[in-house]
Amino acid sequence: MIYKCKKCSCISKIEIINIDGKVSSQEIKYGYCANCGHGQLEELTLKTFEYYMSLPYKIVIYPASEGGYVAELPELPGCLTQGDSWQDTFEMIQDAKAAWIDIALQNNKDIPEPSKS
Numbered sequence: 001m002i003y004k005c006k007k008c009s010c011i012s013k014i015e016i017i018n019i020d021g022k023v024s025s026q027e028i029k030y031g032y033c034a035n036c037g038h039g040q041l042e043e044l045t046l047k048t049f050e051y052y053m054s055l056p057y058k059i060v061i062y063p064a065s066e067g068g069y070v071a072e073l074p075e076l077p078g079c080l081t082q083g084d085s086w087q088d089t090f091e092m093i094q095d096a097k098a099a100w101i102d103i104a105l106q107n108n109k110d111i112p113e114p115s116k117s
Helices: 025-030 049-054 086-106
Strands: 002-005 011-013 041-043 060-063 069-072 080-083
Touching: 049 086, 060 086, 069 086, 080 086
Parallel strands: none
Antiparallel strands: 002 011, 002 041, 060 069, 069 080
């Protein structure tokens, strides 16, 4: 099982074994973070790269002041690109989105999901 510390946000793989030798997630309340010693851990449901890529993030494309177009994903801070044509820019933002998500997953960073509005 994978758990995230509510205090330091580190992610740990923890198996808790009962006296009878069975692994039990019910005993997690007795687990502690190996990094900070904090006792409040929450179980994570791991979401994959494919999961995040399939989400309908809002794409904003607008003309660049020096020519061409700029595209950004407002819900993924710093995820933007620039291209010569609208079509190139749209394709490039897909690559930028993939790189943003990949780096966030590699670094155990929180990835915001699109707003429902």
